[in-house]
Amino acid sequence: MEGREARDLLERTRTAVTPALRSTVESLPGSLRRVAMYHFGWEHAGGTPAGARADDAIRPALVLATASALGGRPEAALRAAAAVELVHHCTLLHDGAIAEEATPRDRPTAWSVFGTPAAVLVGDALLALGLRLIADDGHRVSGAASARLAACVVELCAGRQADRAFEHRGPRDVSLDACLTTAMAKTGALLGCACALGALYAGARDEEVAAMDAFGREAGLAFQLIDDLIGIWGDAGHPGKPAGADLALHRKSLPVIAALGSGTPAAAELAELYRGPMGADAVARAADAVDRAGGRDWAQIHAADRMARAIDHLSRAVPDLAAAGELLALAEFVTRRSP
């Protein structure tokens, strides 16, 4: 039931935001536009139209649902919703290019088709377009909203930089606290910013904006925990990320770090596996070791705890939880996937 409500909301969000998003991307000069149109899935690499793809749209949905929940008009926040999505896609483009990921989604990444320089330059352009969409929308809060989105970009960059630094450390040299802080910056920050922008465009008071930011951040961390579980055990509804994907790449995801810090024999076994190559057999044994070391339970309990904190923040900004129905449905949706 909740799943259906969230899916309907995501679908309505796509319908509402895509025209602004697409016309912004189409405003790019030719050579940049072609790369961006491919990246968003609106064109094939050769420039012919591609069938629409159902992106998750969770960030713009949070902007619009927050604006509604706080008594604002979602239409006033449409540009902010598109702006958040443009920033998100800048991070996808740049992350793909710098990690040289070939196919994190359903088809080759933009950098692998058009080259790293094009991916970097188009990402820069999307970032500028996102900030521009808000900067001159003529709304009373546009300055504050634009500054907040820019500050969020800095936090996203810091989180991703910290995440990359972890890759070069031994599996036992990354603390769970550092890992949680990084996840908050890398994933929570933009979800929090999406909610804060929705609140700003609804004319909310500072403490409501702060509470919605905290709601988005905590929900974002829960989302990351579930995503990390999917990276180990997969999810039938998430075919882009097969079971074991994160383990095969030696990723120091949250359940792995929690398991490694458990002091159990399974933790020692996991650390040993992380030192070697990760074939199919090692992946299966590592997943089992994470489970036995308590990493899976910890992540599920911690995700539930973060979600409880999120709802606590939400209830401060929106005391009538009936008005917060859409936000609750979204939060539940992204944190109730299979594993």
Add this chain to the structure above:
Amino acid sequence: MEGREARDLLERTRTAVTPALRSTVESLPGSLRRVAMYHFGWEHAGGTPAGARADDAIRPALVLATASALGGRPEAALRAAAAVELVHHCTLLHDGAIAEEATPRDRPTAWSVFGTPAAVLVGDALLALGLRLIADDGHRVSGAASARLAACVVELCAGRQADRAFEHRGPRDVSLDACLTTAMAKTGALLGCACALGALYAGARDEEVAAMDAFGREAGLAFQLIDDLIGIWGDAGHPGKPAGADLALHRKSLPVIAALGSGTPAAAELAELYRGPMGADAVARAADAVDRAGGRDWAQIHAADRMARAIDHLSRAVPDLAAAGELLALAEFVTRRSP
């Protein structure tokens, strides 16, 4: 004389803008800050303080000089001056990373010390910080100024993307018109934007802002032409770019493209040289061929022509040319280097 006035102005600009620039960079989270501090030359790679370096500061100087010339207070435009410099440094960081240039300035580039991912992420953060500096400065024009700077970023990206596309074409497959358009986007746009921001912060009318933008663009193109001449024949005052540097890299700079299109025997000779490896001997012969094919004369005459257009635009925004003394001195300075 003019050279001294401009040098003094650049020095005063550095004194005025560096505190805002540096405190903005120092506001970055640790891992990003270290890379940025190195990039700006304020720290060595290990994090120890480095002696101050005299960057050119031409872009912030244009912001402040324009604000003054139009009767504004330069202090009101200080954040805009720092913002333009942050955007410029984002392009330096990203261009270095995507071209894998090892030492375009006096020491190893940031990407070669800290890696491409760090350079991309720190560049993103500088871009966001630049747009943020303007977005929430509380000034009446901050929305318009922020939107203009963001639009300029898109143009810079398009210009750099077009420039890179030229690299993959044969030397005779790049037209002089396309090359001029690219130079305008890649170099002229940010100089024009710097002047336009100075005008906005001085409370100038739309047509004055447009005239100052056009002044900066034309002066920027003249600057690019002189820079291209230096890339072939060097400049005693510009030790970072030795004579022949652009030729050795097979760059399709403006004098080269003009020479190739001249229909002279020297053009055919140059095209032939560009098809082969570029040792010291080939570089010397190519420079000579550009000269004999008229590329050097064309670039000098065209730079003078662009400077005349620039001054024409300037006189529309600042009819009393005495008030425009600093801007004229800056424009002359950047286009009166040796070759």
